[in-house]
Amino acid sequence: MRKIRFVTLTSVSVLGAMILLVGCSNKKAVPVPSPETTAQAVYSANLPTNDSSTAKQGSTQEEKQGGADHQIVHLENGVEIAAKPDDIAVLVNKQVKLPDDYNPPDLVEPKIPFIFTEKDDRRLMRKVAAEALEKLVADAKNEGIHLAGVSGYRSYQTQKTLFNYYISVQGQELARKYSAEPGHSEHETGLAMDLSDTKGTCAAEDCFANTPEAKWLADHAADYGFIIRYPKGKESITGYNYEPWHIRYVGTQLAKELTSKGLTLEEYYDHKAMVSN
Numbered sequence: 001m002r003k004i005r006f007v008t009l010t011s012v013s014v015l016g017a018m019i020l021l022v023g024c025s026n027k028k029a030v031p032v033p034s035p036e037t038t039a040q041a042v043y044s045a046n047l048p049t050n051d052s053s054t055a056k057q058g059s060t061q062e063e064k065q066g067g068a069d070h071q072i073v074h075l076e077n078g079v080e081i082a083a084k085p086d087d088i089a090v091l092v093n094k095q096v097k098l099p100d101d102y103n104p105p106d107l108v109e110p111k112i113p114f115i116f117t118e119k120d121d122r123r124l125m126r127k128v129a130a131e132a133l134e135k136l137v138a139d140a141k142n143e144g145i146h147l148a149g150v151s152g153y154r155s156y157q158t159q160k161t162l163f164n165y166y167i168s169v170q171g172q173e174l175a176r177k178y179s180a181e182p183g184h185s186e187h188e189t190g191l192a193m194d195l196s197d198t199k200g201t202c203a204a205e206d207c208f209a210n211t212p213e214a215k216w217l218a219d220h221a222a223d224y225g226f227i228i229r230y231p232k233g234k235e236s237i238t239g240y241n242y243e244p245w246h247i248r249y250v251g252t253q254l255a256k257e258l259t260s261k262g263l264t265l266e267e268y269y270d271h272k273a274m275v276s277n
């Protein structure tokens with residue numbers, strides 16, 4: 001059972017926390033733990049500053065439980081910030097952002113072909129994801145599918161530069177529709193990689209959907225712990241158009257569960273994505 005709890009602090013007292021259970025997947029009543037227990041559990045994950053200004057405005061932490069994983073966010077000026085950005089099942093989307101100063105702890109370069117020659121951050125992924133990607137690419141190759149990296153890790157600063165560039169050429173509305181604001185790109189987690197064939201044909205383009213590489217990825221990515229993060233038909237939930245090239249590491253167990261049930265990460269956490277248009 002998945003539970004969503006909002007813990008709203010209206011004073012500096014944790015004991016005074018008001019717990020509001022807003023729902024669960026089957027709408028049945030869920031036992032509400034004591035305020036002390038829940039507040040402490042949430043706060044042990046990420047402590048906001050309990051100074052007087054914070055108390056006056058009220059700060060909110062939200063804990064979402066899905067299976068064995070938790071998605072905990074806290075609100076800063078109305079923006080949801082992932083409280084456990086290192087979690088391999090972390091939800092980052094147009095609503096939930098990474099902390100501005102977040103740097104993935106263990107970025108490495110997977111030994112796979114890339115469609116570019118520069119030695120830069122785009123080659124990097126978190127270690128666990130990089131190792132899984134190496135296996136995926138090697139096994140695909142054995143089946144005659146030649147995959148290459150297009151774009152992996154992107155820092156907050158790089159995403160900021162990229163987003164500002166899109167705004168300058170496309171304007172605010174289109175930039176927000178097709179790109180992610182800094183802190184909101186999955187590429188900043190170090191758990192995502194865009195793939196294409198080794199020639200870069202249809203790299204990050206709609207025509208990739210019709211390639212043998214895309215079909216192989218859709219059929220096999222979950223075996224290696226990856227999901228097609230922005231599937232067809234789920235645009236209103238993820239907030240993104242279909243991206244058959246963008247794979248996201250979440251671990252094998254969760255990837256297989258999501259893929260077999262046809263669920264997005266948002267649905268797994270019962271999270272409503274903000275649609276940009």
Ligand SMILES: [Zn+2]
Pocket residue numbers: 187192193194245246247
């Ligand atoms: Zn991508």
